[in-house]
Amino acid sequence: MNELLPGVKIVFYEETKEKEMILDTFELMKKYPLLITYNGDGFDLPYLYNRASRLGIDRQKNPLYMMRDSATLTDGVHLDLYRTMSNRAFQIYAFGQKYSDFSLNSVSKGLLGEEKIDYGVELGDLTLYQTANYCQNDARLTYNLTAFNNDLLMNLLIVISRIARMPIDDISRMGVSQWIRSLLYYEHRQNGILIPRRQELDNRSSNVLNDAVIKDKKFRGGLVVEPEEGIHFDVTVMDFASLYPSIIKVKNLSYETVRCSHDTCKKNTIPQTNHWVCTKKNGLTSVLIGSLRDLRVNYYKNMAKKDTLTVEEKQLFTVVSQALKVILNASYGVMGAEIFPLYFLPAAEATTATGRHIILDTIDKCKESGICVLYGDTDSLFVKKPTPKQIEDIITKAKMDHNVELEIEKEYRYVVLSRRKKNYLGVTKNGKVDVKGLTGKKSHTPPFIKTLFYELLDILSEIKTAEEFKRAKNKISDKISECARKVQAKEIPLQDLAFNVMISKAPRDYTKTVPQHIRAAKQLESIREIKKGDIISYVKILNKPGVRPIEMARKSEIDTSKYMEFMESTLDQLTSSMDLDFDTILGKPKQTGLEQFFWN
Incomplete structure (x- = not known):
């Protein structure tokens, strides 16, 4: 047919x-x-x-x-x-x-x-x-x-190609670090500036004390404020627009300006560090990133919202704004990456230190204004029930004190914060559920857990009061309990138990470490060709090698304990912030400590 x-x-x-x-x-x-x-x-x-x-x-x-x-x-x-x-x-x-x-x-x-x-x-x-x-x-x-x-993607590629001074086929294949390197190298050549060797930059920072507090990290990152665990209603998220690009611009941060050779500049210090910044000349990185940031914030972003423009004109301004956003958001990450040829540790450290200083100072200003700060993460603050006047005051102070733009990013009906940093759930006023850092949304999660996860989110999206939240906890417990029963009874279809992972290279190219999806792929090679880019669907089984391609698996060999563990670790990120315990939901006794063996 x-x-x-x-x-x-x-x-x-x-x-x-x-x-x-x-x-x-x-x-x-x-x-x-x-x-x-x-x-x-x-x-x-x-x-x-x-x-x-x-x-x-x-x-x-x-x-x-x-x-x-x-x-x-x-x-x-x-x-x-x-x-x-x-x-x-x-x-x-x-x-x-x-x-x-x-x-x-x-x-x-x-x-x-x-x-x-x-x-x-x-x-x-x-x-x-x-x-x-x-x-x-x-x-x-x-x-x-x-x-x-x-033609959004094509227009994005063309605009980024023009900004980065690279061919469009290179833009489509290479990472953002190569875009920014190309842009910076072009500007060096245009201005007759020698491009420094990496060794020269490393030598300048070799004897500098840094403030790294995490093992294997060269310097401290952004500030993450301890979250107030639990459910909070009427929460506003305040966001610093392009915080790190703004800092690079305002503070004149570049590899040649941080810790410059002028004695008179040593008074121009960076908070929380032993670094200083040049006051005699503008850094190339600062000028370039600052110019792109100003173009986006002050021109293209506003033009895209003008009612007098045609649809085509609005689309053009939106595309350019998005292209600039892509480059700006990645700019600091590139500057702070050791593999980048113009990486300079003191400049990266100065950027994050200034960011931490701005966030801490803004939190202090919030407290002075009577605003309750629930959580903070790098460039955003979660504040509880602020008045319009309080928000306006904080925005004004951020601009006056630090010359950075603070704006309202989102307004949540309620937010559920867990004890984990960078892990929260928020429901906007129109019922949209935002999930941050929860693995239930990740691509490799088995479909039955994804389905359960989104069913739980649907329950959470309906909540409007604290009383409704209590009732929702019971509904959520019942759904988790029923799903766990089906797992243990092996009632869930194999395709819903599958982990689906794309292979990034041929199975034969994995020699030292062989991940689970590659073990499954090697079994599949006996019945069909496996190549880079294929999606491998596998389930966890009781016997070695511990996994089986879904095409070759049987329900009887499924390792239910592994699925219960994965289900618990995935949902715990959601249930812990709601004061729900996985073992209690399943009717298991909860061990609180060794003392129970002696005193209970």
């Missing part, structure tokens, strides 16, 4: 005409300046290139050019969207973590609301028309990832 979509045509070649088919494919490629694939670097293009070579196709007729870890065109640009979507700068800052793993299915579902076709059988068992339909749908999804929202 012909299952192709209307307007889609299929051309069949005889088995003896493979060479002709590949030549026709190459001719089609040459008609377009841009080739877009999903994992084309890792599979499609190397396969085509090697088949062409094996079939004796003249090298001059082959438009593909293979490099060590990527593929390009002799006449054109190849964008591998798998590499682009795997870039956390895009995943987090551009697309707001709408997808959790980097498979075409996951990314398409998160950004487009569409999925790959699943016929329920192995690819090798599909009919020719089903295979054509499957491939055409993959191609359509891949194209739509660049076309949705008025």
Whole structure:
């Protein structure tokens, strides 16, 4: 049966005409300046290139050019969207973590609301028309990832390419540290400034005392204020807009200005450190990052909201603002990373120390104004029931005292804070549930735990009063108890028990440490080919090697104790902040200490 979509045509070649088919494919490629694939670097293009070579196709007729870890065109640009979507700068800052793993299915579902076709059988068992339909749908999804929202991704790549002074295919494959390095190196050359060797920067900081308090950390990071555990109603989150880029700009922080050679500058100290900053010249990093920050905050961000602009104009300003946001949010992370060629420890330390000073000073100002601070994390504060006047005062003081922008980021109906830092749950006034640091949302979590997790979130989203919260705790306990019963009774389908993990390289390339999903992949190699980018679905079993691919597993061998442990560790992050104990929910006795053996 012909299952192709209307307007889609299929051309069949005889088995003896493979060479002709590949030549026709190459001719089609040459008609377009841009080739877009999903994992084309890792599979499609190397396969085509090697088949062409094996079939004796003249090298001059082959438009593909293979490099060590990527593929390009002799006449054109190849964008591998798998590499682009795997870039956390895009995943987090551009697309707001709408997808959790980097498979075409996951990314398409998160950004487009569409999925790959699943016929329920192995690819090798599909009919020719089903295979054509499957491939055409993959191609359509891949194209739509660049076309949705008025070509958002393509426009982002082009804008970032212009800012970073890099080719678009490099932008699509390389991390944000390479973008920023390219931008900084370009400005050095434009201004006739010698680019320092890394050894020179390391020598300048070799004898400097630092304030690192965590093992293996070169310097202290941002401040995290101890959370007030429990449920809190009417909570406002105050956020410092682009805090670290603002500090780099305002404090003139750069590798050449921190701990400069001028004696007169040593009075211009950085709080909580023994560093000082130059007052005689502007640092290149400070000027560059500060300029990009000002462009975004003072121009593009505001222009995107103007009612007088057309939809297309608004979209353009939004894209530029987002591109700048991607670079700015990553700028400090890059400056503070040892692998970055312009990394200078005192400059990184000065940035975080200033950030801690600003947060602590703002907390003191909040207390003076009668505002209750529940929690703080690097560049944001959670405050309880502030009045509009109190918020306005704090924003004004932050601007006057530190020349940084403090703004309202979110307003929660209530927030549940756990004893863990960087771990909370908040429900906005319209019922949207925000989860921070909870593994129930992570891509590898088995579906049955994800389903339970979101059912619990639905219960929490309905709460409006403290009394309703108490009733919700009982509902949550009942749901967890019932799910645990099903796990122990082995009533949950295998596909709902599966851990789904993408492999980043071929199983044979894992030699020293072999993760669980690779153990499962090696078992699968006996029945099908496994390659980089494949999703491996496996379950935990009682016997060695401890895991089994879902295709080869039986319910009878499932290790229920492992699933109970994973379920407990996942949900404990949520239940602990609600004063619920997992063992108590399951009806087990709770051991509080050794004394119970002697005194109970």
